[in-house]
Amino acid sequence: MKPGWRPWLVWGLSALFFCYIFFQRVAPSVMIDPLMRDLGVGAAVLGNLSAFYFYAYAGLQIPVGIMHDRWGPRRVLTGAALFTAAGSALFAMADSVLAVYLGRLVIGAGAAFSFVGSLKLAGSWFPLRRFALVSGLTMMLGMLGGVFGQAPLAMLVETSGWRPALGGAAVAGVVLAAAIWFVVRDRPTEMAPLGAVSRGLDSGAAKPKAPGVFAALRTVLSRPQNWILALIGGAMSAPMLAFAGLWGVAWLMQTQDLTRAEAAATTSLLLIGWAVGSPTIGAISDAAGRRKPWLIAAALGGLAGLSALIYVPELPLAVLSILFLTTGACLGGMVIAFALARESNPADSSGMALAFVNMAVMGSGALFQPLVGLLLDRHWDGALLDGARVYSAAAYQSALSVLVLFLGAGLVLCFAAREALATTGATS
Secondary structure (H helix, E strand, O other), X not given: OOOOOHHHHHHHHHHHHHHHHHHHHHHHXXXXXXXXXXXXXXXXXXXXXXXXXXXXXXXXHHHHHHHHHHHOHHHHHHHHHHHHHHHHHHHHHOOOHHHHHHHHHHHHHHHOOHHHHHHHHXXXXXXXXXXXXXXXXXXXHHHHHHHHOOHHHHHHHHHHOHHHHHHHHHHXXXXXXXXXXXXXXXXXXXXXXXXXXXXXXOOOOOOOOOOOHHHHHHHHHOOHHHXXXXXXXXXXXXXXXXXXXXHHHHHHHHHOOOOHHHHHHHHHHHHHHHHHHXXXXXXXXXXXXXXXXXXXXXXXXXXXHHHHHHHOOOOOHHHHHHHHHHHHHHHHHHHHHHHHHHHOOOHHHHHHHHHHHHHHHHHHHHHHHHHHHHHHHHOOOOOEEOOEEOOOHHHHHHHHHHHHXXXXXXXXXXXXXXXXXXXXXXXX
């Protein structure tokens, strides 16, 4: 491994793509009113936009791993960025609900390759002892993309309209694809001098032959460690995706009597904590040379914080804010599950292993967002406000308990995970 800035440049471009993907993920949330007006639809129809992105992203994770392992992140990420840009352009030009749905589906499909590709490059360009730090930084950049997809994009939509805003995002995707193609290489042995990059002159080093698709999949699925890490990743991500991502604002408005703006600002602290905690805990585990103790500590801290949020009544807003921030920071330690997956599998099937864990992470949101809603309906006492259902504090507590139970199971599984960093021999 050659030290210097090139690994950071290669990884940085892939992480910038992940940042772009998070921007695309949240973009419709600031376009709801103009979309309903221009397309002549209601909120229920637009609510499906998120699902099209989400299910395309989660459903493609196994093919994502196969493609990254066989063809390399450079080719795959370039194509994915172009695919995402095409989806954004289709969305910008849409004149029907079907076209909007198709645009979001294409965006979600392209987005599916971003995170695993970034981790695959991190594993090739950085020593394993720095993998958790780089993974955490990737996640932090993703959260920043989500921030840019909120207030800054809302201002752009207000001044220019949603179609030009999404058209600009499509152009940005094309530029990003070109940068990835001309700068990124799958591994250091392929990095040509900068003057030769534009001519496509790689070094003559041969790539190691990748295993067959089914052989790689069989290798990943046959290892109990991968199943354990996937469940841990899903358990630690569910509170972020289901609680902060959907139900937290309504819960705070009902149980704490906060305005919508206050509830949204408070809930966002969990995401901010996650953005800070991911690289921090990753760096700590890198420096310590051990993963498992820090994974256990992160899951335990997240479980304690989430339990206090849900079960301790009438907490002051300042205490709630601290709990949201610290809980998010602890749960951000789930990046260690990705580090362990990278370290526990052969390099030629690492993309598959990372995709398998990422599928469980995204799948936890797909499962628990509607599950909490179903449980809320089961505990609904019949109260209505302006024709909308109103759920009691007790109903929220009962429904959100499923997240606590799943996270508790994830904590137990942390003790079953095997340490891998010290046995890889790749800590240089």
